Amino acid sequence: MSEQLALLPAYLTGHVQLTLVALLLGTAISVPLGIVATRVRWLEQVVLGVAGIIQTIPSLALLAIMVPLLAALQVQSIGYLPAIIGLTLYSTLPILRNTVIGIAGVDPAYTEAARGVGMTERQQLWRVELPLAMPVIVAGLRTSSVWVVGMATLSTPVGATSLGNYIFAGLQTRNYTAVMVGCVAAALLAQLLDGLVRALEQGVRLHRRAPVAAALSVLAALYLFAGVTLVRPLLAGDAARQVVVGSKGFTEQYILSEIVSGQVTAETGLGTTLIQSLGSTVAFDALRSGDLDVYVDYSGTIWATILRREATTENRSEVLGGVERELAADYGVHVVGALGFENTYALAMRSADVRALGLRRISDLIPHAARLVFGGDYEFFGRPEWVSLQERYGLAFAERRTMDPSLMYQAVAQGDVDVISAFSTDGRIAALDLTLLEDDRGAVPPYDAVLLVSDRLMREQPEVVTALQVLVGTIDADRMRAMNLSVDADGLTPRAVAEEFLAGR
Amino acid sequence: MIELDALTKRYGDQVVVDRLSLRVERGELVVLLGTSGCGKTTTLKMINRLVEPSDGRVLLDGADVGSLPQHELRRRIGYVFQKVGLFPHMTVFENISITPTLLDWSADRIRRRVDELLELVELDAAEMRDRRPDELSGGQQQRIGVARALAAEPTVMLLDEPFGALDPLTRDRLQQSFSRIRSQLGVTAVFVTHDLTEALLLGDRIVVMRDGHLVQEGTPHELMVNPVDEFVEQMIGTPKRQAQLVDDLLGRGTPA
Ligand SMILES: Nc1ncnc2c1ncn2[C@@H]1O[C@H](COP(=O)(O)OP(=O)(O)O)[C@@H](O)[C@H]1O
């Protein structure tokens, strides 16, 4: 708990920055746009339509799509910028819609009276329509602020620090204290903002000075805090260029990023910045644009999702060589080397069954498949690996079940299912006495863990690359499984496991 | 001086006001009288251009009202609305001071003017100034409505059934104070009502309207003595009959 609370200032600061800036921008865009929409008839439909469409985009996707978009524009593609843009877009609809509804809902008797006493269009808007629509507009702002606080937790995968760091890492490493701290902090922040906005609106409407002053000063203090903490790193400049280390959002990646970070600091004395829980392709895009300096990916993933190759019979070294050549030539991304293990889709069974049936390879499984139940994670049955397993082995299982990856291992150990699509480095394979079957017909492409670095790092800080080369070939699959297990089952932090690894060499 | 010259308003095929011509002399109060829906409000709103005429002209002191920017025209004409019209988010002070504020009067002059007007409409300034419309009775709201219309010292006032929604006692009191105010200020006014008693009481001259037409025009006396047709005669007949009835009741019901 205290370990988690120690992270709170950084995560909460990030969250407050994102939320407040997005809401400010969202309001600054939506209210004027809403006003114009009530004046220009055809615009109303267009504006509400576009905002409505933005709203239907799943929020995580809306944030993730910003990364390649910004990268294409050659601006900072991970971190605050994509998160702020995504959150701002998302915040617009409730404010926009309520501005339009609020102004349109003003009793025509009042707008006519406004003209009758000699107001111009503009005076009518400022002195009559906006004040009368204010409660409705503020209701929209309150909806937005609650939405944005919640959605800001999804900024973590695009590289912006937020309370989502607790939630993403916590869920993946089964640290539910972290998840809880993140959720409670987000809920409290949402309540606070909602309360502030409400106090402000009521105070203004009822002409009460005290609540307005109180709410305004708290808001001003929050904005000042967000502004200062946002601007300070910019002013500090890049005198001491930190090495930015990324990780995707699962246990192994958290550990590897800590190992990389520790290694860099130990060998070069340079500071590092960790950006964790990044979305799968977000990390690669960020490396390519130079917003990230180093992270670990898997050869088969690059092969299929970046280079768009089909799973082939090509062996480990061929895929690795192809990835290295093509990334350097076409993407300006460099492969430092393979860490020494694969994290691949592998079929796993209870060791007792494997012995009883005399199995070693997947092809041995063919005659028994009709009596076995197969469990796979959500995406497995839609993946090329499953297709190619079918093509090469023609496995006809008695039944197929889709399950959560975190429950799969327990399910096979308890005998609920007989075969699962395991991740080959998951610690629970050893812990639950499971055995992996050898892919003797090469259906699953090799997934070698490889250290990738940006072009910028290669050119400007070659000493870092040299430091990373030390890690090449030092982690085998058993070692990785053991480290994963230490986090997942024993509750160690990824950093503690990484420190132990670095100390042991 | 207000002149309506063949003023006409059409909504689609419906002619709501039909070639209405009328002259209101300086300092005179003309009542537009007629049943509901006959075009009184529309006529009134065409004078300050809240409604644009389909045909015809309105002249104010000889100048076409179309020659001024609309908001400038309206700041020179006090308007009392048929329905509430007081802004619910503003205090009494703010409501009354709107037009002077739009005209950039000094804060000091505005404050003095508001107090003066509250006194004129017989309300206690200190007590009323900071109240909101929903904290006022109907009668108080209408007094504030009149005060707001008078705020910028207009020479012309348009009033649309200002006392229509009030109970008879309050209406009676307000009619009397208005009558006094008008004679005190000498504004030129057009006053819309469907209530003949009110018309007779307040009007220097009465214009009877029906279906957008002018039916008869004259002083209260001329109208009473010489109704131009059955419609007008009937209209005048109603209060006469009612007064008769009241007299009878009082005469018979008085204990010996
Ligand atoms: N904006 C409008 N569109 C269409 N018809 C209208 C409009 N305003 C008023 N009318 C019609 O014009 C007629 C006269 O209305 P109005 O001037 O309000 O009558 P009055 O004030 O004498 O009761 C009514 O039949 C009314 O329905």
Ligand SMILES: [Mg+2]
């Ligand atoms: Mg009317």
